[in-house]
Amino acid sequence: MIRIPIDLGAAAYEVLIGAGLLTSIGQEAGRLFPERKACAVVSDSTVAPLHADKVMESLKTQGFQPILIVVPAGEPSKCFGQLEQIVREMIRAGLDRKAFLVALGGGVIGDLAGFAAAIHYRGIPYLQVPTTVLAQVDSSVGGKTGINTAEGKNLIGAFHQPKLVLADVETLGTLPRRAWNEGFAEIIKHAAIQDATLLPLIREVAVGEGNMSELIARNVAIKGRIVAADEFETKGLRALLNFGHTIGHAIESCAGYGELLHGEAIALGMKAALHLSCKHTGLTSAAAGEINDLIAMFHLPTHLPATMTDAAILEKLSRDKKFDQGQIRFVLLDSIGSAHLSDVVTRRDLQEAIDHLR
Ligand SMILES: NC(=O)c1ccc[n+]([C@@H]2O[C@H](COP(=O)([O-])OP(=O)(O)OC[C@H]3O[C@@H](n4cnc5c(N)ncnc54)[C@H](O)[C@@H]3O)[C@@H](O)[C@H]2O)c1
Ligand SMILES: [Zn+2]
Structure with a gap:
């Protein structure tokens, strides 16, 4: 496994890169959030059936109580409607400011779920688990989160840095x-x-x-x-x-x-x-x-x-x-x-x- 530090002062975090890392997410979350239990794994309808099981299992094994929230795959999901669905589902499941979020997917999920984390109870921590080449080398690093509107792409959003990025190169094996x-x-x-x-x-x-x-x-x-x-x-x-x-x-x-x-x-x-x-x-x-x-x-x-x-x-x-x-x-x-x-x-x-x- 390779560790790359992102040097952002108080907001500094690491990017972990390697093959088969999905199964260590529970351990990493345990290290980062010893006080937190509830969490939401947000993914899309293509990635969730392929990769969410490992993430959910790994979190449960470490004593976390994750819920899985799945949005339709594709750019149209980067919208107010899906953002609202995600935060409301989290509220209904009892996830409050002590919860954290895991964004499992490509850049669409990173941007959308990252923004949900930025606004849920005025901001909860989140982890990026990018599953496309673009997301691993680009969108998961830098803390830009957001959604699109009819007026333009990425016009609504927030800077919200993740606490960790976990790039499992094995997930890229299922990409078309x-x-x-x-x-x-x-x-x-x-x-x-x-x-x-x-x-x-x-x-x-x-x-x-x-x-x-x-x-x-x-x-x-x-x-x-x-x-x-x-x-x-x-x-x-x-x-x-x-x-x-x-x-x-x-x-x-x-x-x-x-x-x-x-x-x-x-x-x-x-x-x-x-x-x-x-x-x-x-x-x-x-x-x-x-x-x-x-x-x-x-x-x-x-x-x-x-x-x-x-x-x-x-x-x-x-x-x-x-x-x-x-x-x-x-x-x-x-x-x-x-x-x-x-x-x-x-x-x-x-x-x-x-x-x-x-
Ligand atoms: N925040 C930033 O700094 C930043 C930078 C660049 C791009 N972006 C944003 O990223 C988005 C594009 O990201 P993207 O190209 O990853 O798109 P994406 O998230 O839509 O993923 C592309 C497609 O691949 C599927 N997919 C993802 N991982 C897969 C896997 N492992 N196996 C099989 N299928 C998989 C997805 O379901 C989707 O259909 C855009 O919305 C763009 O605005 C953000
Ligand atoms: Zn680009």
Whole structure:
């Protein structure tokens, strides 16, 4: 098992990474919460039948009294309705401020259940047990929780750091191939902005070799370092994690439901951002090629869906909150592992970057 500390002062916690960790959650909770007994395990309708038994058993063995709350799998569950269901079910089951919560699932469950923990009796502690690649390397670390509304994604939420993240790489074994591949977009992003030495390990994992626990751990360390330096996203550092996400988000929101997964849209956004980095900050085409090759190794898309128009993407981009008085704050690479925020990218550049994805 690998332990990565997330250095957040009073809110510091550890991320544990390894194979078969689900069965040790009771022990870990016992260590963290010697005074607490009641808890809720929140999961979704796909993950619960696959993995909840182990978690429930492990908690019961250590003398906890867990209830299991299951929401429908998928992004639509990140909503006020499901949030209300969760906290009301906890209240009805007698879980008060002395209870704790376990979020077992992908980023949807982490965000939704984490937010429920943030507001239940004005805040109870919680553990993140991420079960997707994306959740293990990205969403479970950093304490951002929240839900979506019709007005936009993640506009309602709270910073609420977990007391522990337990990433069991064995749970990733039940992921469909497309969901597995999707998560590597964020891994490639981490390497691109912070750590060129990660590339060989990513290549090894792509061909079925390489140590997945080590790869997850190194990514958690990268995300953790950035979060620790900029916990509330006020210093611009956390914004580097938006590499590939400006154009990527616009593409994602233009796509029809289920047409492009988040990581697939981000892969396209990274290809566009690499192109603009070559143009503006002297990233070599060889370096851009290395990242693009990795994207292709995980069968992530390299071209826009033919039906998606330039006008639609540009319209979404103009609504991006990173647009400020006609200028867009854009993450560019100088070299692999070195990123910075820039305002040199123009609307014409954005058009050129979209052309590059045709
Ligand atoms: N809080 C943050 O900092 C942060 C960062 C990035 C993304 N996010 C959020 O994360 C969400 C996306 O996360 P996600 O991609 O994990 O989505 P997800 O939670 O919807 O999981 C994807 C799908 O995989 C299924 N699944 C999960 N684990 C599985 C397993 N082990 N085996 C089989 N199936 C499994 C789920 O049921 C779901 O259908 C978005 O809502 C996004 O906004 C949050
Ligand atoms: Zn992302």
